[in-house]
Amino acid sequence: MPLSARLVAPTGVARDPRHRTVALLSAVLVVVVLLAGCVAPKNQAAGEVPGSPTVEVTGELARFYGQQLEWVTCAQGECATAQVPLDYADPAGPEIGIALARKKATGGEPIGSLLLNRGGPGASGVDFVSQVAGMVSSDITRQFDLVGFDPRGVQRSSPVECVDGPGLDEIIAYDPDYSTDAGIQDVIDMYGELGAACEQNTGAALGHVDTVSAARDLDVLRAALGDDTLTYLGFSYGTSLGATYASLFPATVGRLVLDGALPPNLTSAEASEGQAVGFENALRAYITDCQAGARCPLDGSVDDGLAQITELFERAEANPLPTGTDRALTRSLAFYGIALPLYAQSYWPLLSQALTAAIDQNDGSLLLQLADQYSDRQPDGTFSTNSTVAFYAINCLDSRAPADFDAMRAEAAQIQEAAPTVGYFFGYGGTVCAQWPVPEVGGLDSYAAEGAAPILVVGTTNDPATPYRWAEQLADLLSSAVLLTYEGEGHTAYGSSNDCIADTVDAYLLTGAVPAEGTRC
Numbered sequence: 001m002p003l004s005a006r007l008v009a010p011t012g013v014a015r016d017p018r019h020r021t022v023a024l025l026s027a028v029l030v031v032v033v034l035l036a037g038c039v040a041p042k043n044q045a046a047g048e049v050p051g052s053p054t055v056e057v058t059g060e061l062a063r064f065y066g067q068q069l070e071w072v073t074c075a076q077g078e079c080a081t082a083q084v085p086l087d088y089a090d091p092a093g094p095e096i097g098i099a100l101a102r103k104k105a106t107g108g109e110p111i112g113s114l115l116l117n118r119g120g121p122g123a124s125g126v127d128f129v130s131q132v133a134g135m136v137s138s139d140i141t142r143q144f145d146l147v148g149f150d151p152r153g154v155q156r157s158s159p160v161e162c163v164d165g166p167g168l169d170e171i172i173a174y175d176p177d178y179s180t181d182a183g184i185q186d187v188i189d190m191y192g193e194l195g196a197a198c199e200q201n202t203g204a205a206l207g208h209v210d211t212v213s214a215a216r217d218l219d220v221l222r223a224a225l226g227d228d229t230l231t232y233l234g235f236s237y238g239t240s241l242g243a244t245y246a247s248l249f250p251a252t253v254g255r256l257v258l259d260g261a262l263p264p265n266l267t268s269a270e271a272s273e274g275q276a277v278g279f280e281n282a283l284r285a286y287i288t289d290c291q292a293g294a295r296c297p298l299d300g301s302v303d304d305g306l307a308q309i310t311e312l313f314e315r316a317e318a319n320p321l322p323t324g325t326d327r328a329l330t331r332s333l334a335f336y337g338i339a340l341p342l343y344a345q346s347y348w349p350l351l352s353q354a355l356t357a358a359i360d361q362n363d364g365s366l367l368l369q370l371a372d373q374y375s376d377r378q379p380d381g382t383f384s385t386n387s388t389v390a391f392y393a394i395n396c397l398d399s400r401a402p403a404d405f406d407a408m409r410a411e412a413a414q415i416q417e418a419a420p421t422v423g424y425f426f427g428y429g430g431t432v433c434a435q436w437p438v439p440e441v442g443g444l445d446s447y448a449a450e451g452a453a454p455i456l457v458v459g460t461t462n463d464p465a466t467p468y469r470w471a472e473q474l475a476d477l478l479s480s481a482v483l484l485t486y487e488g489e490g491h492t493a494y495g496s497s498n499d500c501i502a503d504t505v506d507a508y509l510l511t512g513a514v515p516a517e518g519t520r521c
Helices: 059-065 125-132 138-143 165-173 181-208 211-224 237-248 268-291 302-318 331-343 345-361 365-374 387-398 405-418 468-477 499-511
Strands: 021-023 032-034 072-074 077-085 095-103 112-117 144-149 230-235 253-259 455-462 481-489
Touching: 059 077, 059 211, 077 125, 077 211, 095 125, 095 211, 112 125, 112 211, 112 237, 125 144, 138 144, 138 499, 144 211, 165 181, 165 331, 165 387, 181 387, 181 405, 211 230, 211 237, 211 387, 230 237, 237 253, 237 455, 237 468, 253 499, 268 302, 268 331, 268 345, 268 405, 268 455, 302 331, 302 345, 331 345, 331 365, 345 365, 455 468, 455 499, 468 481, 481 499
Parallel strands: 112 144, 112 230, 230 253, 253 455, 455 481
Antiparallel strands: 021 032, 072 077, 077 095, 095 144
16 A cells, blocks of 8 residues: 555554554464653752743633643543644634643652653554653653643544544555556545545544644643643654744743654655665664574575565565455555564564564464554454544645656655665555645744754664654754764664663753763664
8 A cells, every 4th residue: 555755654653663562462472562730830840941931822822821731530640631722823713622641750849741742643642651651761750740642633632533444454455556547546546535534524623633733732731731841752753743843932942852753844755765765774684683593484695585575575465365364464464564573673573473474374464463553453353543544634734745647656666776675665655645635734934943942853773764864854954953873773762772872861851961962872
């Protein structure tokens, strides 16, 4: 199936599967994958986040900034709903609710709130808040209230709603035929039908789930939480949201950690080719490691191993693999099953098991389980989140790739040349939004964020989903950014790499200490 021009798969690479608990129920493959007061200003203890004069908010927006959050006990700790305008151009018009969850600081006198976004677009921050508590140090949990939120359009915050489980299954498993104009048009029509269903079932909110609006929500949340400045930890797409916030509100930037960078000004072609090459490189690293072990399903050289992966994709397209269920493993599902374990080196043994079954036994069941985990599909055929359709909706508002057939063919050929094994899955992104029923909103004219406090950008040298050069680009784009480099594998680094990264990020969040330019861990 075609991949978004903004991020990899329609389910969204930035929906980092390491940042949620995963139970893959199989006799062979069982693993757990991981990845203050309502409104009163925080008491600023040692290590306080420096305040800066907040721009006075007047008119209809003032009531949103001055709202008092009503916290209630919930599974995540405490939960509340903040009200924001549906359309910031009409703050007197309809409102929507933004769901929040909070784990209060264990030390009693918090520095402030640490707002969390795990990516997507489309991932739930409410669900993430419990998991991130196990990723960060005890110093962070002691001194910050951890606050997750579902951005507009996501899960609990006026969610995008489109089709039922079987309908989404059909879209995710679909193998397109790009060899003819008719085949390309079929893909455009399929996504056009999805968009129509989203418009019918979501209503007016479908036209207002863009990243710029979500960044404006973030400032309302900051104020409603009682913080003079924003302290924020964003992963993957969350870096684009954070960069957008900094560019809109540089005076209220406190300490922003942007890990796994997605520059918000990337063109569709740059995003597609960058991710294709990122996953190709991650696959090479996996095969190198696999072939150095005792029981690798891919023999010969690394290039031979890549050729065997290509053969598997082609076989799955011609004759989808049986899975022991009424769902066969298509080429698209095989890609998702291979992509998910590339997010972290610790998952590579899962990929070896799944490839052994698929290549040696013509059994696609383990790759299907991994693909289902990638898209939040449950064994009963329902989806535990709306992340897939939220991903489409947000991306189609933020930016649209050209849908000209010749232009898409030329771009796909370039991507395929750069990433021969997986490039097929990153072309023709313009098909997704070609018939989207609401107009594109777009981004900002500038993302320099002039005047913002120092911002920490974290990049991983062989990140499959957000290539390292994107971290370099984002650090250059933001006028006050400093780049911290993790030399390793996997998507994002904080909370999943080494003590050097953890200690450096913690020091920045707790004291504002910025690492020296060029720091590598």
